[in-house]
Amino acid sequence: MKISFLGGISEIGGNKILLDHDRFRILLDFGKSFKTESKFFVRPYLAPFSISDLIKLGIVPNFAGTYKWQPGEPVIDGVLVSHAHLDHYGYVPLLKPEIPVFMGETSKIIILARQDVQTSSWERKIEKESINTFRTGSQLEIGPFQVLPIHVDHSIPGAYAFLIEAGGKRVVYTGDFRFHGQVSHLSKDFMEKAGDFQPDLLIVEGTRVAPESDPEEAMIRLLEQHNIYMSSTPPPLRVKKEAANEREVLEEMKAVSETAENSLILIEANTTDIDRLRTVWLLSRELGRQLVIGETQALILNRLSKEDPNIKNLPKIGDFLLYLSRRRKKKSWEEVKEERRRPAIKELISQVEDHCGPEAVVWGENRKKLAREPNSFIVLTPNSPNTLMGILPEDGRKFPLTFILSRSEPFNEELAMSFDRLLNWLAYFGLKKYYRIHVSGHARPEDLRTVIEEIKPKTIVPIHTSYPELFDEYVPPSFRDGLRLISIKETLEL
Ligand SMILES: [Zn+2]
Ligand SMILES: [Zn+2]
Structure with missing residues (x-):
């Protein structure tokens, strides 16, 4: 061979x-x-x-x-x-x-x-x-x-x-x-x-296998230096919480959330990291906050719940609010549903609506509630800058924010480039620190x-x-x- x-x-x-x-x-x-x-x-x-x-x-x-x-x-x-x-x-x-x-x-x-x-x-x-x-x-x-x-x-x-x-x-x-x-x-x-x-x-x-015990650490440090060089102000500082397994990730997230009473909790993780999704869902239940997830995440979740009996204890429709990607023109709810071109997304929206009513879908005007009552929600996203841009009120008024970076994959070049911008967004929100809580894949x-x-x-x-x-x-x-x-x-x- x-x-x-x-x-x-x-x-x-x-x-x-x-x-x-x-x-x-x-x-x-x-x-x-x-x-x-x-x-x-x-x-x-x-x-x-x-x-x-x-x-x-x-x-x-x-x-x-x-x-x-x-x-x-x-x-x-x-x-x-x-x-x-x-x-x-x-x-x-x-x-x-x-x-x-x-x-x-x-x-x-x-x-x-x-x-x-x-x-x-x-x-x-x-x-x-x-x-x-x-x-x-x-x-x-x-x-x-x-x-x-x-x-x-x-x-x-x-x-x-x-x-x-x-x-x-x-x-x-x-x-x-x-x-x-x-x-x-x-x-x-x-x-x-x-x-x-x-x-x-x-x-x-x-x-x-790397020269430092955590190669990601080295990469993040380098990016922070670059950020200071570009904007001449220091980016928010990373507070790293060690976790050996998913249960400890939950414990650490809980500890951080307890100091985040008045703020929106934004957690960045990969859409396919189903273990992390489950952890964030459990966190939302313990804190009595509503979990908000995007279309791709919700669709993957929905399909796995229906088609894969081996993956257990997943949040179901009704356990989360569905965050719709933004559209340029202001439209009515009926128009919003109609204009989604992907049949799978249309179906997902109507399932969520049938099950929990239209208020379970985050779109248009009702997007503003995330900024208005930040302490009622946990938002899970693979793309924090994009999500923050969507939630930021029209007058640019910032809301209190707690950010947790929780990706399980190592930093590749693609992530590194977007990380630079992420730091700028967090700095825009006036964050002095953010949290890094994860367990590697x-x-x-x-x-x-x-x-x-x-x-x-x-x-x-x-x-x-x-x-x-x-x-x-x-x-x-x-x-x-x-x-x-x-x-x-x-x-x-x-
Ligand atoms: Zn790989
Ligand atoms: Zn892999």
């Missing part, structure tokens, strides 16, 4: 691993590389015009006949998607729909919900018909490849690792995983099964040591890390000979 590493090398995300056996080729993830894209593009002003721009610049591999609208036969026979984060599946929409895509059922629900909200474009849409789903216990046969997907814990539901066998060689790919989340027993179960599998090669994520470096000891692979390739050269610190001495630091586009042969 030949394994080529076409992405995710010396960077966090953008995983693209090509397995080749007996002239049959499958991809393990086909993720968007924010780092490489941001070298050339800044959306929407400077966006790639077509797939060929991405191929020309080497952002996606130069496969013949494989991308949409290319003539000829595809050279790829299938794609395995580990989970529904863009840095793992973001380039799958570029592939011809006849190439089968395999993913967990939960990933499909999340990806289709997201597609139903976004405006469709050549770089966003995966055809439903291309998607084949699996569950824990499924055994896939893709050409000569026997694939066993195993559910692991990560900051998005439905993340999988893969055990793969072809031609008598065995490969284990962790995808993204952690051992301290709500379902960490799944990651432990994976570790055991992967050990029994006796792999020749372990491809393991190393997001948190990725395994601690010490856990990686245990993973290697338990799985006992012959060869180890670190992926999804900015610092592969530091990885040996976490490889037990007896396995260090097997550690391979791979260059981008390099091929290993087993």
